[in-house]
């Protein structure tokens with residue numbers, strides 16, 4: 408029987424929001440599978456430090472996903488230098504917590520700008536070249552909040568942005584499939600990154616844990632391994648899907 412090939416040798420991967428947390432973990436795992444990874448973020452100090460530790464196949468670039476011009480510049484540079492982008496991981500994101508009333512308009516606008524307009528800018532900048540090359544993979548970071556209207560760490564407004572990401576994933580898969588471009592999403596459960604640290608008090612952690620049949624929170628590695636799989640040829644007939652990496656959270 409053929410072995411399952413999840414290697415990414417020579418692939419060029421662009422990860423947004425890669426200075427920390429899940430994005431950094433995804434970058435590390437892609438590099439371990441042979442990829443060249445462009446780690447991008449607005450947090451330039453952490454980005455340079457963390458990308459620097461990943462070796463020669465890690466390239467750090469400042470890129471604010473809310474800034475169409477900056478996205479275009481970085482994407483053009485990568486395509487000119489490397490010939491194309493094989494994998495785009497739309498990971499940059501912000502969260503909002505608390506009741507519906509506690510999210511004031513500036514926070515709502517920020518959710519929309521990073522979690523949705525950011526995805527819009529990156530897809531618009533990258534997809535055309537993928538279509539021309541007749542290959543490419545786009546992976547979007549959604550959340551279990553998309554399926555439940557918030558209700559884990561993120562609130563209703565955060566959940567709404569992630570539900571839109573699930574919808575974008577399906578629609579793009581339909582539009583780009585004929586040009587050899589696959590589009591999938593990953594919906595993680597709760598992971599202890601900077602994003603959720605402050606919300607995860609001992610009481611909240613205990614309450615959340617009871618809802619995970621596998622009895623633990625997800626790790627960055629859990630999500631990174633799933634991302635490598637979806638990016639690889641092992642997933643060559645999978646598109647339009649949202650893969651929950653949630654220890655069974657959505658079943659409870």
Ligand SMILES: NC(=O)c1ccc[n+]([C@@H]2O[C@H](COP(=O)([O-])OP(=O)(O)OC[C@H]3O[C@@H](n4cnc5c(N)ncnc54)[C@H](O)[C@@H]3O)[C@@H](O)[C@H]2O)c1
Nearest residue numbers: 424427428429449471472498499500550597598600601602
């Ligand atoms: N941590 C969780 O429990 C969890 C669960 C489900 C989904 N997610 C999703 O996973 C993704 C990564 O989350 P994380 O937990 O690693 O969060 P994180 O806060 O550790 O990392 C997010 C990164 O995005 C960057 N970022 C924010 N705004 C940006 C912008 N405008 N342009 C570029 N980069 C920007 C931040 O600087 C940060 O480095 C997010 O989309 C999040 O919604 C996280």
